[in-house]
Amino acid sequence: MQRPCPQPAARPPARGISRSGWHHGLHVLLCLGLLWLAAAGAAAQTQTVRIHAAQAVAADSLDFPAEQSAPLVDLPDAWSVSRPGSDGPVWYRLSFTAPGLHETGELLALFIEHVCTNLQVHLNGQLIHSGGRMHEPITRNCSHPQLVSLPAGLIRPGLNSLDLKVVGHPLQRVASIHRAGALSALEIGPHSVLTGKHARQVALNVAVPQAVSAMLLLLGSFMFVLGWTNRRESHLAYFGALSVGWALIESRLWLRDLPFDNAATELLLCAMLPLLTWASVQFLLRFAQYRHRWIDIALPLQAIVMPATLLLAGPERLYATASFWYMLLPLQTLAAAAFYLRTQYHERRRSFWPMALLLCMATVGLVAEYAAQMLGTHGLPMQLAQTALPVMMVLVGLRLLQQQERALPAAEDSKAHLEVRIREATAEIERNFTQLAELRVEKVTERERKRIAADLHDDLGAKLLTIVHTSDSERISSLAREALEEMRLSVRGLTGKPVQLVDALGDWRAEVVSRLGQAGIEADWSAPVEDRPQTLSARAFVQTTRILREAISNVIKHSGATHCSLSCDIADGDMHIVVRDNGNGIPMELDGRLDRGHGMASMKHRAKQLQGQCLVESGPGYGTVIRLTLPLNRATELA
Amino acid sequence: MTNILLLEDLPEIRAWLSSLVLQVFPDAQIAEAARVHDALGLVSAIKFDLALVDLGLPDGSGVDVVAALREHQPETQSVVVTIHDDDEHLFPALQAGAFGYILKEQARELIIEQLQRISQGEPPLSPSIARRVMAYFAAKSKPQPMSASSAAVPHVSLTDRETEVLLRVAKGYTLPEIGQQLTLSRHTIADYVKQIYRKLNVSSRAEAALEAQRLGLFGR
Numbered sequence: 001m002q003r004p005c006p007q008p009a010a011r012p013p014a015r016g017i018s019r020s021g022w023h024h025g026l027h028v029l030l031c032l033g034l035l036w037l038a039a040a041g042a043a044a045q046t047q048t049v050r051i052h053a054a055q056a057v058a059a060d061s062l063d064f065p066a067e068q069s070a071p072l073v074d075l076p077d078a079w080s081v082s083r084p085g086s087d088g089p090v091w092y093r094l095s096f097t098a099p100g101l102h103e104t105g106e107l108l109a110l111f112i113e114h115v116c117t118n119l120q121v122h123l124n125g126q127l128i129h130s131g132g133r134m135h136e137p138i139t140r141n142c143s144h145p146q147l148v149s150l151p152a153g154l155i156r157p158g159l160n161s162l163d164l165k166v167v168g169h170p171l172q173r174v175a176s177i178h179r180a181g182a183l184s185a186l187e188i189g190p191h192s193v194l195t196g197k198h199a200r201q202v203a204l205n206v207a208v209p210q211a212v213s214a215m216l217l218l219l220g221s222f223m224f225v226l227g228w229t230n231r232r233e234s235h236l237a238y239f240g241a242l243s244v245g246w247a248l249i250e251s252r253l254w255l256r257d258l259p260f261d262n263a264a265t266e267l268l269l270c271a272m273l274p275l276l277t278w279a280s281v282q283f284l285l286r287f288a289q290y291r292h293r294w295i296d297i298a299l300p301l302q303a304i305v306m307p308a309t310l311l312l313a314g315p316e317r318l319y320a321t322a323s324f325w326y327m328l329l330p331l332q333t334l335a336a337a338a339f340y341l342r343t344q345y346h347e348r349r350r351s352f353w354p355m356a357l358l359l360c361m362a363t364v365g366l367v368a369e370y371a372a373q374m375l376g377t378h379g380l381p382m383q384l385a386q387t388a389l390p391v392m393m394v395l396v397g398l399r400l401l402q403q404q405e406r407a408l409p410a411a412e413d414s415k416a417h418l419e420v421r422i423r424e425a426t427a428e429i430e431r432n433f434t435q436l437a438e439l440r441v442e443k444v445t446e447r448e449r450k451r452i453a454a455d456l457h458d459d460l461g462a463k464l465l466t467i468v469h470t471s472d473s474e475r476i477s478s479l480a481r482e483a484l485e486e487m488r489l490s491v492r493g494l495t496g497k498p499v500q501l502v503d504a505l506g507d508w509r510a511e512v513v514s515r516l517g518q519a520g521i522e523a524d525w526s527a528p529v530e531d532r533p534q535t536l537s538a539r540a541f542v543q544t545t546r547i548l549r550e551a552i553s554n555v556i557k558h559s560g561a562t563h564c565s566l567s568c569d570i571a572d573g574d575m576h577i578v579v580r581d582n583g584n585g586i587p588m589e590l591d592g593r594l595d596r597g598h599g600m601a602s603m604k605h606r607a608k609q610l611q612g613q614c615l616v617e618s619g620p621g622y623g624t625v626i627r628l629t630l631p632l633n634r635a636t637e638l639a
Numbered sequence: 640m641t642n643i644l645l646l647e648d649l650p651e652i653r654a655w656l657s658s659l660v661l662q663v664f665p666d667a668q669i670a671e672a673a674r675v676h677d678a679l680g681l682v683s684a685i686k687f688d689l690a691l692v693d694l695g696l697p698d699g700s701g702v703d704v705v706a707a708l709r710e711h712q713p714e715t716q717s718v719v720v721t722i723h724d725d726d727e728h729l730f731p732a733l734q735a736g737a738f739g740y741i742l743k744e745q746a747r748e749l750i751i752e753q754l755q756r757i758s759q760g761e762p763p764l765s766p767s768i769a770r771r772v773m774a775y776f777a778a779k780s781k782p783q784p785m786s787a788s789s790a791a792v793p794h795v796s797l798t799d800r801e802t803e804v805l806l807r808v809a810k811g812y813t814l815p816e817i818g819q820q821l822t823l824s825r826h827t828i829a830d831y832v833k834q835i836y837r838k839l840n841v842s843s844r845a846e847a848a849l850e851a852q853r854l855g856l857f858g859r
Binding site: 450454457458461462464465466468469470480481484485488502503505506507508509510513514517518525 | 649651652655695722723724727743744746747749765766767770808809810811812813816
């Protein structure tokens with residue numbers, strides 16, 4: 001069994017081992033829940049050595065400056081504490097023995113959890129590892145754990161010397177303490193063991209932020225487009241911008257080689273933050289249906305002012321200036337979140353709690369992130385913040401999409417409802433229009449009927465009337481009177497309204513009884529007394545009136561009767577009218593040419609027109625019976 | 640009967656009517672007119688006892704003359720003498736205050752008899768006019784939204800007896816027949832009919848006043 005021995009710089013192995021295990025377990029448990037790693041970590045405890053001190057000397061040389069005095073420093077060594085203002089490079093030297101190495105043949109490795117900004121590693125004077133460019137623009141390895149293989153061929157049986165050349169930036173010139181020059185504790189052990197640890201650390205520091213960034217980028221772009229195309233949902237666009245912006249900020253964790261020097265990169269990163277604040281504040285306000293002109297102006301203005309103050313303050317005061325802004329910007333977002341939650345609590349209680357929970361967790365993430373950036377807490381809170389905040393944003397985004405998705409069927413429902421309403425309204429309008437058109441036609445017809453009637457009365461009527469009252473011949477006078485009556489009936493029959501049967505019976509009775517009474521003939525009228533629902537068309541009423549009038553005229557003029565009975569019955573949908581007199585009957589000599597003067601033919605013709613029939617029974621001595629049968633329904637339909 | 644107004648535009652008919660009136664009222668003074676305008680002039684100058692008014696005239700409708708007589712000489716009996724036998728012409732004339740109507744083309748003897756009856760206070764009433772009058776009063780008796788102006792108008796309605804008479808006329812019974820059915824004298828029935836005509840006129844005049852008020856002709 002091999003056992004790396006830290007001499008003389010290393011602390012007692014037992015303590016180093018225990019601390020390594022503690023850290024390990026917590027990372028694994030808390031950050032990703034990859035429990036199986038805990039087992040692996042436990043196995044690794046006994047095989048690695050953690051180094052908590054090293055000789056350190058600042059020098060920009062190719063090798064460890066052995067001629068200079070190199071005091072022992074504790075690891076982790078934060079330059080902001082141990083050598084404020086220094087930008088290195090700083091050489092660190094530590095020694096170790098590797099007994100039993102040749103027996104096992106196992107490859108050894110050095111694990112550097114955190115080095116900022118970059119380093120080179122020499123083993124026994126030989127360069128064995130470089131993290132990248134050592135001069136501006138320096139490769140940014142602050143978030144990248146380093147694993148250095150210690151080649152077996154270079155390891156001596158006795159004491160081995162390991163030299164680390166670290167370059168970095170003083171705290172003043174970076175915006176986050178996490179990016180200030182520093183070297184964490186080191187760990188030496190079997191390559192196979194440390195590879196796993198390194199991989200897990202890389203996953204936590206780099207891969208997870210990468211994955212979350214990718215999700216944020218996708219989700220954010222999608223929501224931005226969604227909000228951009230649908231202006232009523234402008235909060236989605238702001239949330240999309242926030243997500244995309246955060247994804248870009250996250251890229252600082254895994255983009256190592258940027259074409260800019262430290263000052264430009266830090267400025268760029270800082271300039272992103274007011275933009276993110278703009279997006280987050282507007283997202284929350286718009287989501288709460290709130291909009292204010294001054295806020296719309298102030299936030300973009302802040303996005304210009306903030307980089308300007310950083311530029312004015314100069315690179316040497318970057319940290320101080322940025323700290324002020326780092327304090328101010330999250331407060332704006334927190335205030336907006338509080339405003340949003342207050343509004344939601346009053347207006348939309350149902351959807352309040354899920355969003356409140358998400359926002360509270362995001363706030364915790366924000367505070368953790370702030371603490372990590374400002375207080376330089378490595379490890380757990382740092383990683384928690386770097387993963388929790390973007391994960392919360394993804395969750396908020398999903399929640400927004402869910403709400404949007406719920407709103408979609410509702411919108412479709414209301415759209416369908418609207419379509420139905422429109423169809424109904426259209427049908428209603430069409431119906432009304434048709435009714436109006438019909439009404440118009442009726443009105444025009446009625447007007448035309450009245451005009452014709454008035455013309456006939458004024459012209460033809462007046463002339464006929466003059467004939468009636470001025471003719472010397474009783475026959476001509478009578479003919480003219482009949483013509484006048486015919487004219488009137490014709491006019492009324494043109495387009496007259498249907499007549500209630502009961503009204504028709506009343507009219508007929510009044511006329512028949514009155515005429516017979518004036519002629520001194522006893523009249524007997526029998527008809528159903530109760531109201532009948534049937535109606536007669538105007539034409540049927542006019543035609544029947546003419547037939548009756550003709551029949552009564554015959555009774556008065558020709559029969560010589562003293563009594564006349566009329567009966568009207570409704571049976572089987574037919575109307576039966578019987579006119580019976582006790583007169584002389586129709587003379588035999590007229591039998592062959594009944595029509596002349598008696599109008600029998602016209603009575604029969606009219607009955608036929610109404611799909612009915614008119615029978616005349618007569619015999620000398622027993623009077624005349626006229627039987628009129630008219631189908632009532634048919635007569636009603638005839639217009 | 641001394642003063643009689645005769646409004647008729649056809650000269651032959653006017654002459655014929657004139658001779659007919661003289662047969663009924665031998666000592667009558669007949670003022671003849673052929674136009675509405677002339678008739679209105681006569682109405683403002685002479686007090687008439689009876690007026691025979693044609694409806695369709697060259698310069699307007701005889702209804703205006705009936706209304707003017709009702710307004711200025713309420714004692715005058717206006718009788719419409721017309722060629723029109725339809726409700727649409729007769730009903731407005733009755734509403735305006737006409738006391739009866741005679742169809743021109745009827746035989747001379749018939750017209751004389753009707754004229755005598757009218758002058759004795761027995762106005763004619765056909766079934767269709769009776770139905771129309773019933774429908775008119777039925778529509779009026781329906782509950783209407785009360786307003787300050789409608790409250791000021793006297794509400795006119797028919798009595799049960801008047802309605803009963805109208806109903807029987809509508810069924811085709813003659814006034815004497817109705818008298819027999821209700822065991823009332825012929826004159827009582829005639830009085831009911833007169834009352835119906837009077838109410839028709841009062842009601843329509845109230846309506847006209849209300850309409851005028853609504854149009855803003857009064858009340859300023």
